[in-house]
Amino acid sequence: MRLLDSMRNLRHRAVITVIVLYSATGCVETTLKEEPKFRNLEPTPQQSENPFEKPTLPHKQEAAAAAKTKQPQEQAEHKSVKLPAKPAPQAAASGEARVALLLPLSGPSAPLGKAMLDAAQMSMFELADKSFNLIPLDTKGTAAGAQKAANAAIKARAQLILGPLHATAVQAATPLARKAGISIVAFSNSREVAGDGVFILGFVPRQQVKAVVGYALAEGLSRFAVLAPNDAYGTATVEAARTFAESGNGSVVRTMYYEPDAADLSGQVKAFSNYTARRQALLAQRKALEEIGDEISLRALRRLEKVDTIGPLPYDAVLLPENGERLRTLSSLLSYYDVDQPTVRLIGLRSWGLTPNLGAEPALIGAWFAGSPEIERTRFGMRFKNAFGRPPPRLASLAYDATALAVILAQGEDGPDYSQAALTEQSGFLGVDGIFRLRPEGIAERAFTIHEVTRNGVDKRRSAPQSFKPLTN
Numbered sequence: 001m002r003l004l005d006s007m008r009n010l011r012h013r014a015v016i017t018v019i020v021l022y023s024a025t026g027c028v029e030t031t032l033k034e035e036p037k038f039r040n041l042e043p044t045p046q047q048s049e050n051p052f053e054k055p056t057l058p059h060k061q062e063a064a065a066a067a068k069t070k071q072p073q074e075q076a077e078h079k080s081v082k083l084p085a086k087p088a089p090q091a092a093a094s095g096e097a098r099v100a101l102l103l104p105l106s107g108p109s110a111p112l113g114k115a116m117l118d119a120a121q122m123s124m125f126e127l128a129d130k131s132f133n134l135i136p137l138d139t140k141g142t143a144a145g146a147q148k149a150a151n152a153a154i155k156a157r158a159q160l161i162l163g164p165l166h167a168t169a170v171q172a173a174t175p176l177a178r179k180a181g182i183s184i185v186a187f188s189n190s191r192e193v194a195g196d197g198v199f200i201l202g203f204v205p206r207q208q209v210k211a212v213v214g215y216a217l218a219e220g221l222s223r224f225a226v227l228a229p230n231d232a233y234g235t236a237t238v239e240a241a242r243t244f245a246e247s248g249n250g251s252v253v254r255t256m257y258y259e260p261d262a263a264d265l266s267g268q269v270k271a272f273s274n275y276t277a278r279r280q281a282l283l284a285q286r287k288a289l290e291e292i293g294d295e296i297s298l299r300a301l302r303r304l305e306k307v308d309t310i311g312p313l314p315y316d317a318v319l320l321p322e323n324g325e326r327l328r329t330l331s332s333l334l335s336y337y338d339v340d341q342p343t344v345r346l347i348g349l350r351s352w353g354l355t356p357n358l359g360a361e362p363a364l365i366g367a368w369f370a371g372s373p374e375i376e377r378t379r380f381g382m383r384f385k386n387a388f389g390r391p392p393p394r395l396a397s398l399a400y401d402a403t404a405l406a407v408i409l410a411q412g413e414d415g416p417d418y419s420q421a422a423l424t425e426q427s428g429f430l431g432v433d434g435i436f437r438l439r440p441e442g443i444a445e446r447a448f449t450i451h452e453v454t455r456n457g458v459d460k461r462r463s464a465p466q467s468f469k470p471l472t473n
Contacts, residue, residue: 002415016314032259032339033448039378045193054306072135079266083325085337090306091453095131095415095416096131096133096415096416097131097132097133097159097406097407097410097415097416098133098135098156098157098158098159098367099132099133099134099135099158099159099160099161099162099406099410100135100136100137100150100152100153100156100158100160100161100162100163100405101117101120101134101135101136101137101161101162101163101399101403102139102146102149102150102153102161102163102164102165102169102173103116103136103137103138103139103163103164103165103399104138104139104140104141104145104163104164104165104169105117105136105137105138105139105140105144106140106141107140107141107145108141108176109141109165109166110141111114111393112165112393112395113138113139113141113165115392115393115396116165116187116393116395116396116398116399117136118384118387118388118396118398119384119392119396119397119399119400119403120134120136120162120391120399120402120403121134121145121403122383122384122387122400123139123399123400123401123403123404123407124403124407127227127403127404127407127408128329128407128410131410132406132407132410135153135156135158137149137152137153139163139164139165139173140167141166141169141170142169142173143168143169145169146164146169146170146172146173147167147172147173147176149164149173150172150173150176151176153177153182154176154180154182154337158182159182159416159418160179160182160183160185160406160409160416160418161173161184161185162182162184162185162186162399162403162406163184163185163186163187163399163402164186164187164188165186165187165188165395166188167188167190167192167193170184170186170188170190170193170198170200171193171394174193174198177197178196178197178214182197182418183197183198183418183420183423184197184198184199185199185200185201185402185405185406185423185436185438186198186199186200186201186202187200187395187398187399187402188199188200188202188233188339189202189203189205190202190232191204191206191236191442191443192208193310194441194442194443195441195442196442197420197442198442199344199402199438199442199444200442200443200444201333201398201402201425201436201444201465202398202444203350203433203444203446204236204320204443204444205233205236205237205240205349206236206240207369207405207445207446207448208349208350209237209240209241209244209319209370209459210240210244211370211394211399211447211448211450212319212347212348212349212369212370212448212450213240213244213245213248213250213319213347214244214248215239215368215370215450215461215462216345216347216368217245217248217249217250217315218249221250221316221317221345222245222248222249222250222251222316223250223251223253223314223315223316223317224241224245224251224252224253224315224316224317224318224319225252225253225254225255225272225314225315225317225318225319226238226241226252226254226255226256226258226318226319226321227255227256227258227268227269227272227318227319227320227330227334228255228256228257228258228260228319228321229257229259229260229321229322230257230258230260230466231260232472234257234260234321237319237321237349238252238255238257241319253314253315254272254315255312256268256271256272265329265330265333266333269330269333269334269336269337270333270335270337272337272339273313273334273337273338273339274311274313274314275309275337277311278310278311278338279308279309280307281309281310281311281401282304282307282308282310283310285304285310286301286304289301289304301410307338308338309337309338313339313343313344315344316343316345316349317344317345317346318334318339318345318346318347319347319348320346320347320348321349321351322348322351322353323351323354323355324354324355327348327351327355328355328361328364329350331346331361331363331364331367332361332363334346334363334409335362335363340363341363341365341366341367342366345368346363346364346365346366346367346368347368348365348368348369348370349369349370350369350370350371350448352367352369352371352451352453353369353371353372353458354394358453358457358458359453359454359455359456359457359458363451365454365455366452366453366454367452367453368450368451368452368453368461369450369451369453370448370449370450370451371448371449371450371458372431372433372434372446372448372449372464373434373449373463373464374449376430376431376432376433376434377397377432377433380392380400380432381399384396397431397432397433398433400431400432401429401431401432401433401436404431405423405429406418408429409423411421420440423438424437424438424439424440425437425438425466426468427468428468433469434446434447434448434449434464435447435464435465435466435468437468445468447464447465447466447468448464449462449463449464450462
């Protein structure tokens with residue numbers, strides 16, 4: 001499997017050219033000589049197994065030594081999918097790679113955009129040589145800004161566009177890129193913008209649902225319920241749950257949507273849990289036992305004093321596609337209305353990993369969720385913090401991986417290859433968030449670890465697959 005193995009052969013260069021465009025029409029070329037101005041960027045003691053995470057050498061002597069060392073390039077397990085290439089954009093200098101990076105560097109999303117730019121430049125410094133040119137362009141977080149940035153990328157002779165971040169910006173940039181024959185690797189997770197030369201690196205819910213529902217089915221659970229926000233994300237989650245539950249001889253027996261901005265969800269969760277009917281069943285049982293009044297009935301009454309409801313629920317797993325305080329609230333309400341683990345298992349998606357201290361919520365202890373492998377992300381987070389003095393936001397890894405992908409595809413014997421066949425390499429790539437591959441329909445296919453929430457944090461129940469061989473499309 002070609003998990004960007006050829007990245008192990010990349011050598012550090014002392015000079016990296018960065019083209020920074022401050023507006024849609026003007027640009028200033030700057031050259032970073034010798035070491036970049038990263039703070040405390042410590043080298044890894046030994047080369048990481050993750051080829052995206054080649055250690056950065058802190059001294060020029062070490063950089064020179066590394067440049068002299070070559071390792072044999074490993075062969076890919078699969079050939080690239082054979083797709084017709086798009087028309088080539090205006091040619092750059094022979095062997096030169098010119099890649100545009102469209103991000104919101106001003107406006108409300110500027111902090112995230114700048115952090116993603118930092119991650120992209122870190123990736124370039126760690127992996128690229130002086131023939132690789134990154135062209136950052138400001139979309140201003142708007143559709144109009146994305147159009148201007150895409151136009152500037154074309155004028156700058158970009159061979160590939162990374163970004164934009166938001167779906168509306170991707171939609172605005174796409175017609176110009178398609179007309180110029182330039183592929184886009186965007187950071188959105190909206191399937192609606194993918195396809196016909198546009199690839200999305202964002203995490204779509206469908207694959208995460210497949211992973212966690214498939215695991216639950218393997219553990220003997222078969223009746224699923226979904227409590228989801230009433231938006232496109234919630235709808236996609238419910239549809240995916242139905243598809244993958246039924247494919248594994250299970251079923252989704254209950255769904256309920258709530259408004260994403262609702263302040264109080266207690267009434268809906270109460271109805272979702274059949275609490276009223278189960279409470280009435282308890283009261284009726286108590287009354288019947290009191291009327292009998294014998295010793296056996298009195299012992300049964302004493303046992304019933306410890307419960308609020310009786311009677312089984314129609315489901316044995318509840319999927320909650322939420323995170324943060326909303327996740328804590330929903331799980332707590334479910335427990336309050338007698339939907340408790342392990343009788344009913346709570347399951348979730350990668351967004352759960354964005355919630356700190358999951359184990360501090362008792363109702364979540366024992367819950368399972370699909371998430372990215374943590375080893376590579378932890379290493380990336382440490383290097384980013386060493387470089388910039390702050391931890392990376394969650395989406396920064398997308399910019400790092402996209403840039404690394406562009407770098408490696410620029411290292412072929414015949415120069416940069418950003419054709420669709422190259423971008424959709426069947427065996428995939430290994431990045432900060434684990435293995436991934438770009439599918440011809442424009443979606444990034446990924447593999448997920450299954451985690452369990454514990455009192456002490458999160459434990460791994462099943463590792464993410466290390467190859468796409470056993471995965472289905």
